[in-house]
Amino acid sequence: MTRTRIPGTRFLHSPGPTHLPDAVLAAMARQPMDLADPRVADTIMACEAGLKRLLRTVDGEVFFYAANGHGAWEVVIQNLLAPGALALVPGTGHFSDSWAVQCQALDREVLRTPWAEGRPIDTEAVAQLLRDDRERRIAAVLMVHTDTASGITSDIDAMRAAMDASGHPALLVVDAVASLGAAPLAMDSQRIDVVVGASQKGLMLPPGVGFVAVNAAAQAVAQANPTPRFYWDWTRRAGAMPYNKFCGTPPLNLMAGMEAGLGLLFEEGLEAVFDRHRHLSAAVHAAVEAWSREGAVGFFCTEPSARSVSVTAIRTAPGTDPDAIRRIARERFDVSIAGGLGPLAGRVFRIGHLGDVNAPMVLGALAGVEAAMTVLGVPYGRDGVAAAVSRLASVTSAGPL
Numbered sequence: 121m122t123r124t125r126i127p128g129t130r131f132l133h134s135p136g137p138t139h140l141p142d143a144v145l146a147a148m149a150r151q152p153m154d155l156a157d158p159r160v161a162d163t164i165m166a167c168e169a170g171l172k173r174l175l176r177t178v179d180g181e182v183f184f185y186a187a188n189g190h191g192a193w194e195v196v197i198q199n200l201l202a203p204g205a206l207a208l209v210p211g212t213g214h215f216s217d218s219w220a221v222q223c224q225a226l227d228r229e230v231l232r233t234p235w236a237e238g239r240p241i242d243t244e245a246v247a248q249l250l251r252d253d254r255e256r257r258i259a260a261v262l263m264v265h266t267d268t269a270s271g272i273t274s275d276i277d278a279m280r281a282a283m284d285a286s287g288h289p290a291l292l293v294v295d296a297v298a299s300l301g302a303a304p305l306a307m308d309s310q311r312i313d314v315v316v317g318a319s320q321k322g323l324m325l326p327p328g329v330g331f332v333a334v335n336a337a338a339q340a341v342a343q344a345n346p347t348p349r350f351y352w353d354w355t356r357r358a359g360a361m362p363y364n365k366f367c368g369t370p371p372l373n374l375m376a377g378m379e380a381g382l383g384l385l386f387e388e389g390l391e392a393v394f395d396r397h398r399h400l401s402a403a404v405h406a407a408v409e410a411w412s413r414e415g416a417v418g419f420f421c422t423e424p425s426a427r428s429v430s431v432t433a434i435r436t437a438p439g440t441d442p443d444a445i446r447r448i449a450r451e452r453f454d455v456s457i458a459g460g461l462g463p464l465a466g467r468v469f470r471i472g473h474l475g476d477v478n479a480p481m482v483l484g485a486l487a488g489v490e491a492a493m494t495v496l497g498v499p500y501g502r503d504g505v506a507a508a509v510s511r512l513a514s515v516t517s518a519g520p521l
């Protein structure tokens with residue numbers, strides 16, 4: 121069913137791309153500038169400084185790419201993995217699997233730890249592989265912070281501690297694509313060597329910019345890596361000129377949007393942004409808890425402390441089609457949610473609650489999902505929205521959510 125006009129607002133609750141703030145849309149609605157215009161360099165430098173502030177890094181260098189998250193993954197692979205070096209990819213779901221497959225496609229050897237459905241990364245299994253690596257061939261641990269497919273966030277500090285305890289010098293690389301701007305991360309104090317990000321999730325931008333933040337240790341590993349590379353080589357982006365920084369023409373409008381989006385995060389205050397995500401995700405979790413009483417739907421993530429503040433994956437029992445719920449939610453109630461990826465296709469649906477979202481948007485999305493389940497006759501605990509309202513009403517902070 122295709123309608124030519126949709127009145128009101130369509131609720132976009134995929135975990136990326138996410139809803140765009142008006143200020144970001146306005147910042148991008150401009151004519152491109154000639155590359156010598158000083159505003160080009162100013163915008164890029166503002167984005168660099170803003171990302172460093174968001175990532176809480178003084179030492180890290182930020183490198184941008186006109187690319188999506190997969191492009192930023194490739195940056196890590198090409199810069200850090202020399203011939204003969206191993207990547208250790210801790211299993212956490214579809215995204216860690218995809219990153220590992222990308223490494224292999226680029227002829228890199230990969231060690232993986234298995235992932236257990238509904239569980240965060242097994243850091244003990246990671247430590248064991250590091251301890252077993254007597255020849256020190258593992259160059260880097262490629263960790264997905266929030267696995268967007270399963271709605272599971274693994275603990276960076278626990279990973280760092282496991283790596284430290286093993287005594288192995290491998291770099292810690294964290295894919296924060298789905299958590300950046302939603303959950304706290306402190307690159308320097310958590311001793312993360314490389315952070316990987318992309319524009320279209322918590323940063324509230326359209327897709328199209330990928331980036332990495334890289335510390336001195338990771339830069340040294342890249343320096344010593346003879347792998348032929350050009351576009352992905354971050355040392356080629358170290359120049360001062362905007363053209364050099366992007367290895368060609370910068371995606372100017374997206375960078376203008378990024379400057380505006382970062383400005384919104386700082387204006388709200390990072391602590392407030394993270395609190396908002398915590399409270400809104402808790403409201404979604406309260407709803408799912410209520411829904412799950414009838415057995416047809418429930419949390420995919422079985423460890424409550426690992427449930428993401430960005431996205432919630434909801435598994436369905438055999439006989440309940442998650443894609444039918446999605447379709448009805450979108451077609452009849454204008455609520456767009458996401459489906460299952462990889463091995464979870466046809467087994468889960470996902471509600472995104474990151475980025476430019478507030479309480480009524482989350483309540484509206486939950487109500488749309490309830491309406492879709494009602495249309496389909498899916499048995500669910502009827503007081504999901506009420507549970508979310510109660511959870512939001514219990515928040516005592518002064519400002520709006």
Ligand SMILES: *Cc1c(COP(=O)(O)O)cnc(C)c1O
Pocket residue numbers: 136188189190191215264265266267268295296297298318327
């Ligand atoms: C979305 C996502 C990616 C991939 O980003 P694309 O822009 O779709 O290539 C990588 N990692 C995580 C954790 C993600 O959520």
